[in-house]
């Protein structure tokens with residue numbers, strides 16, 4: 178199923194435990210680096226992520242790649258379907274649907290019994306929500322079917338039929354004589370889907386059913402993957418770091434640096450001519466001369482080193498790249514060259530970027546949409562031009578006012594009076610209220626909801642009610 182989303186993040190949380198200060202300290206404290214982020218990233222777009230240092234941008238980038246395991250929430254990846262990828266969790270859930278539902282119901286009951294603590298956290302509610310999403314992406318509304326064992330069995334048949342379609346399609350690509358087998362596989366899947374539709378009609382068309390129904394798709398829940406499954410999927414999802422000095426192994430030549438992930442993923446044989454040809458092709462795409470192949474990172478300038486980092490990520494033919502402050506360490510003139518290269522590659526290679534930067538003028542230049550983060554939360558997101566023309570969150574407004582007018586001034590954002598509160602013990606209510614000039618009583622009490630005020634323009638602020 179085609180989906181314009183490439184990644185869908187739901188209630189994503191990443192908490193880092195803080196080391197206890199003494200053995201008398203009972204409560205485990207956490208740095209709430211990401212504290213409930215819900216956002217979609219669409220195919221082919223550059224999603225810019227801005228906010229002051231420490232607001233959790235890098236953490237979000239790393240959690241998306243599952244370099245850090247997520248504490249809560251769901252990250253669904255649509256670059257491949259479950260039929261193509263066959264992650265083990267699909268069978269585990271569908272084979273045991275009645276038990277899965279029981280587990281979910283128990284979590285929902287527990288969540289109801291827990292009162293939110295003063296920092297508005299109900300961890301049981303998070304558990305229930307996560308497990309709900311883990312299941313409904315596979316079942317849709319059939320999670321509420323009367324005969325769950327039967328629903329699970331049929332969904333599993335549909336899944337196997339879908340996997341068969343993928344296999345036959347691959348054979349067809351190699352051999353046109355396989356058309357009949359392919360068509361038979363498609364027909365079988367359609368028949369099972371028709372039976373599933375019948376089952377759906379038999380369910381009570383309640384709000385809960387309809388809510389679950391909207392999630393039925395064939396994306397991959399990254400948080401559910403086993404280590405080895407994740408390793409394979411990393412081909413699709415790459416990262417480029419800020420500091421090309423420390424992210425490149427100084428003992429390896431450019432050729433070795435680019436070939437390392439290719440050999441690791443068994444795409445090429447070490448030392449083969451094909452590999453060398455491919456590396457030169459990638460280097461060329463990234464503006465690196467062929468004869469650089471035997472040089473070491475220290476023999477290059479910062480901009481060239483960043484090109485090596487880009488080539489390394491690009492070599493695996495990824496679909497999605499997190500660019501984490503990818504140009505922040507470079508001189509302004511070099512920055513624009515690297516930004517142009519990224520832009521060019523995005524179009525040629527059909528890439529999607531999450532572009533993390535503390536510098537709004539850079540983000541403005543490259544992004545289709547922008548998300549603004551404050552203390553672990555997304556406070557606003559919209560199309561780039563709407564963020565600049567019509568900022569709805571007071572924090573976004575302050576960020577925009579702080580864009581330096583002389584572009585030589587590329588310093589960390591120091592935009593508002595007052596310190597950023599601690600992410601270990603953030604302010605109650607809206608986390609921004611301690612620095613907001615419009616703060617009202619409700620802002621000190623209640624966390625504002627994330628609402629869509631205009632198409633594609635989301636904000637979490639009590640001033641903006643729909």
Ligand SMILES: Nc1ncnc2c1ncn2[C@@H]1O[C@H](COP(=O)(O)OP(=O)(O)OP(=O)(O)O)[C@@H](O)[C@H]1O
Pocket residue numbers: 193208209210228229230231232233234235236237535600
């Ligand atoms: N591995 C870690 N262990 C413990 N705390 C961490 C870890 N990584 C990040 N943090 C904390 O999480 C919060 C968010 O950090 P993060 O690096 O994601 O912010 P950022 O917006 O990218 O800022 P910067 O641009 O300064 O890196 C910070 O308080 C940081 O100290």
